[in-house]
Amino acid sequence: MQAGARVRHRSKPEWGVGLVLDDAAQGKCRIQFEHRGVVMLSLEVVGNNLEVLSPDEVAAHEAATMQRQPHQKRVKTGASRCAHCRQQLNKSLYSADRAWKSCPLCSKVNGVEHVFYEYPNAFGTSDARISDEAPDGAQSYCITCRPRIRQEPTARSRACSVVISP
Ligand SMILES: [Zn+2]
Numbered sequence: 526m527q528a529g530a531r532v533r534h535r536s537k538p539e540w541g542v543g544l545v546l547d548d549a550a551q552g553k554c555r556i557q558f559e560h561r562g563v564v565m566l567s568l569e570v571v572g573n574n575l576e577v578l579s580p581d582e583v584a585a586h587e588a589a590t591m592q593r594q595p596h597q598k599r600v601k602t603g604a605s606r607c608a609h610c611r612q613q614l615n616k617s618l619y620s621a622d623r624a625w626k627s628c629p630l631c632s633k634v635n636g637v638e639h640v641f642y643e644y645p646n647a648f649g650t651s652d653a654r655i656s657d658e659a660p661d662g663a664q665s666y667c668i669t670c671r672p673r674i675r676q677e678p679t680a681r682s683r684a685c686s687v688v689i690s691p
């Protein structure tokens with residue numbers, strides 16, 4: 526086992542590929558696994574569970590990781606969609622009369638449906654926020670979600686299925 530080698534833990538496939546950080550001194554070495562972080566392993570204990578990847582396998586793994594990344598990023602930034610209207614949860618939606626707006630963060634936390642609040646009261650406005658999407662300068666996140674303001678969640682919320690007609 527040499528520093529720089531790529532390994533896999535046979536009984537911990539969920540850890541992903543590990544990078545050996547030290548030459549194995551005194552039968553121990555530190556390995557940084559993709560999904561687990563740095564782990565100190567005793568080679569005696571881990572024994573045959575550690576599989577050293579061949580250069581071909583390393584190249585194949587790196588190619589796969591590069592292809593996967595843009596997709597993973599999309600998932601992280603909220604590709605999850607509303608069970609009711611099928612639009613992204615982190616998107617601001619307005620009711621037809623613009624009296625209600627969804628909070629992207631509350632909706633993401635809810636994870637199922639958009640969460641709407643009275644607009645613009647539950648959001649607050651600022652001139653700096655005026656844009657095509659928010660002509661009133663309303664804040665994107667509701668007051669409860671904006672940590673600098675720190676208010677009790679007094680706003681009444683409504684579910685997407687109440688506000689948006691199918
Ligand atoms: Zn929705």
Ligand SMILES: [Zn+2]
Nearest residue numbers: 628631667670
């Ligand atoms: Zn919110």
